[in-house]
Amino acid sequence: MKDIKLEFLISEIKKSQQGNKLLIVTDRNVEKFYIRHIENLFKNSKIETQSIIFEPEEELKSWQNVMKILSILENKNFSKADGIVAFGGGTIGDISGFVASIYMRGIKLYHIPTTLLAMVDSSIGGKTGINTLKGKNQIGSFYSAYFRVLETEFLKTLDEREFRSGMAEVIKYAFLQSTIIKEVEQYFNGNKFLGKNDFNFFKESLDFLKNINLVDILESFNFNEDEICFDDIKFNAPSEEISLNSEAFLFNEINNSTFTIINKCIEVCSIMKRLVVKLDNKDDGIRKILNFGHTIGHSLEKSFDYKITHGEAVAMGMKVETLIGMRMKISSKETFIKLSQILQNFKLGNESFLNLENEEFKNKIINNINSDKKINGQDIDLIIPVKNNKVIIKCIEIKEVKEILMEILN
Numbered sequence: 001m002k003d004i005k006l007e008f009l010i011s012e013i014k015k016s017q018q019g020n021k022l023l024i025v026t027d028r029n030v031e032k033f034y035i036r037h038i039e040n041l042f043k044n045s046k047i048e049t050q051s052i053i054f055e056p057e058e059e060l061k062s063w064q065n066v067m068k069i070l071s072i073l074e075n076k077n078f079s080k081a082d083g084i085v086a087f088g089g090g091t092i093g094d095i096s097g098f099v100a101s102i103y104m105r106g107i108k109l110y111h112i113p114t115t116l117l118a119m120v121d122s123s124i125g126g127k128t129g130i131n132t133l134k135g136k137n138q139i140g141s142f143y144s145a146y147f148r149v150l151e152t153e154f155l156k157t158l159d160e161r162e163f164r165s166g167m168a169e170v171i172k173y174a175f176l177q178s179t180i181i182k183e184v185e186q187y188f189n190g191n192k193f194l195g196k197n198d199f200n201f202f203k204e205s206l207d208f209l210k211n212i213n214l215v216d217i218l219e220s221f222n223f224n225e226d227e228i229c230f231d232d233i234k235f236n237a238p239s240e241e242i243s244l245n246s247e248a249f250l251f252n253e254i255n256n257s258t259f260t261i262i263n264k265c266i267e268v269c270s271i272m273k274r275l276v277v278k279l280d281n282k283d284d285g286i287r288k289i290l291n292f293g294h295t296i297g298h299s300l301e302k303s304f305d306y307k308i309t310h311g312e313a314v315a316m317g318m319k320v321e322t323l324i325g326m327r328m329k330i331s332s333k334e335t336f337i338k339l340s341q342i343l344q345n346f347k348l349g350n351e352s353f354l355n356l357e358n359e360e361f362k363n364k365i366i367n368n369i370n371s372d373k374k375i376n377g378q379d380i381d382l383i384i385p386v387k388n389n390k391v392i393i394k395c396i397e398i399k400e401v402k403e404i405l406m407e408i409l410n
């Protein structure tokens with residue numbers, strides 16, 4: 001999978017696709033800002049576009065919506081030669097990927113991520129999923145996009161809360177960096193038969209990652225909301241089509257150095273995710289580390305009926321999982337403090353939203369751990385941070401996790 005810019009979108013799709021139909025799956029917010037722009041791109045080409053627009057919410061990842069997308073594909077006679085464009089954040093990516101993987105046993109999928117979270121994480125690696133009453137991503141598949149278009153200009157219309165939510169995944173990668181470097185190095189040095197492309201990819205990625213420290217970048221990141229001016233952007237942005245390079249877009253309002261840092265974060269995280277997925281495509285081994293913060297995070301998301309964002313839940317999840325690590329004498333207090341401070345830079349990981357007073361709510365959080373996909377019989381794999389941006393995968397009895405969690409919540 002490679003990243004391409006929007007201007008090459010049509011020619012790349014033309015090259016890769018024999019059919020002439022594309023279904024654009026998106027949500028109401030993305031539609032408002034960009035759908036005309038995307039549709040216009042295809043106007044003078046042979047490709048015919050249709051769009052399906054969902055309400056922007058986690059609940060869009062449902063069976064009912066899968067059926068809606070499938071019925072459009074059938075009714076409009078989409079063939080295997082046609083394709084689906086996932087145009088939006090992680091929710092849109094997850095449901096579009098799932099449908100693309102099952103319609104006619106798989107049609108071409110193109111990701112155009114529009115949130116920070118989707119750019120750094122969810123649009124890479126081919127995990128798709130929808131939620132059920134039991135929990136998040138209970139049904140899904142592994143299905144990689146044919147390519148993804150990385151255009152960071154989309155971030156200009158993202159609201160502050162969603163920007164912070166994406167930063168939670170960036171912070172997660174920062175705390176995984178040394179483990180990823182070590183694992184990739186071992187694989188690279190021990191594998192004498194890599195093809196030229198893989199050899200170059202591993203070598204260049206390792207050289208790049210060894211010269212950059214994401215934790216250092218995030219520690220020094222001075223997140224100044226006044227400077228970023230998200231509200232102004234929302235207020236001023238025309239509700240109709242936006243020309244991606246127009247001045248109305250207000251990108252200039254944002255200090256260049258801030259955006260240089262955000263772009264750097266996207267680059268570093270994308271490389272880390274690609275490396276991990278190359279080593280373990282199906283989540284059987286090292287890929288599990290990407291779940292740091294997600295066991296508790298998913299449980300929180302469900303307990304809050306998805307009224308908190310994925311990133312907010314993961315941020316709190318990383319803190320709680322580090323606390324569990326401390327109780328087990330694996331994580332140090334210094335690691336916890338460093339994590340908390342970096343999260344705090346982005347107003348993430350605030351304990352008050354655990355609603356500690358409410359017994360029933362505490363039980364809900366604890367019991368919702370039961371729907372975690374990483375449960376294996378009586379045990380669960382938790383990702384616990386150790387020193388210097390390293391983590392370990394620790395198999396723990398669920399009973400023990402619940403007991404520690406109860407202590408922490410009290």
Ligand SMILES: NC(=O)c1ccc[n+]([C@@H]2O[C@H](COP(=O)([O-])OP(=O)(O)OC[C@H]3O[C@@H](n4cnc5c(N)ncnc54)[C@H](O)[C@@H]3O)[C@@H](O)[C@H]2O)c1
Pocket residue numbers: 027028029030033056057058061088089090091092094114115116117118121122123124125126127128129136137154155156157158159162165166309310311
């Ligand atoms: N498949 C994976 O590997 C993977 C990895 C991490 C997370 N996820 C999933 O991703 C989802 C979270 O993704 P998300 O945080 O992108 O949420 P999201 O898709 O709900 O988008 C967040 C909000 O931003 C709005 N939005 C999107 N792009 C915008 C833009 N450019 N300008 C203005 N508003 C915009 C959306 O309408 C929505 O309201 C969760 O369902 C999570 O489970 C999947």
